[in-house]
Amino acid sequence: MRIDIVTIFPEFFGVLDVSLLGKARRERLLELGVHDLREWTHDRHRTVDDTPYGGGAGMVMKPEPWGEALDALLGQAPAAEGERADALVVFPTPAGVPFTQALARELASESHIVFACGRYEGIDARVADDAATRARVLEVSLGDYVLNGGEVAAMAMIEAIGRLVPGVVGNPESLVEESHEAGLLEHPSYTKPQVWRGREVPEVLRSGNHAAIAAWRHEQSLERTRRVRPDLLPAAAEPEPGTGRQHG
């Protein structure tokens, strides 16, 4: 998979060299390109924003630099009739579809993703429309809160997607036993010492009885999900209203 990032803060993504993704890059499982949007400005001040039509506070990112940047990364020819545009352009935005583990899994099978990281009050709306003539476009929100720009959201998405690319995580088993991967929150984990500040590791985990351990872990996941994230529970796992009984 190739990932390109366009941003006015390219230095922000230096950290991607050190983490798990650094190893994936060295092993050529992931190719990463970070690009400064100002490379595609032509004025002395390298201007990337201007005042919004219709008035209002803040500034809007100008379409011209973005258009040239995406031309450079996507190619300028519109996708031929019936041909699938290979690249996907992701615009992190609070107005996007929610980023979820399911979406991360979907995006992990893409061959080329371009993250367009906007700042200020956002990017001129025509940029996404123009990009859609030669790539698939997805506006994605990391969550219902306000950030100063798309970089933090893109970083989180790149980590969530990158670790699902085959070969990036050493032991694929570890991808399964995690919150949200199987639709439930993960069970609590413990390691040595057996007793710490008077708190003992649950006996079942020291029993060697793998069936009992798996059952205990599943029950812990269900209980934690019921308590913290009842919205994640499948209907079947919720007790019938008023009866306290489970469906099915």
Ligand SMILES: Nc1ccccc1-c1cnco1
């Ligand atoms: N708040 C923002 C401002 C600019 C670009 C993205 C966001 C964002 C993405 N997900 C939540 O917020």
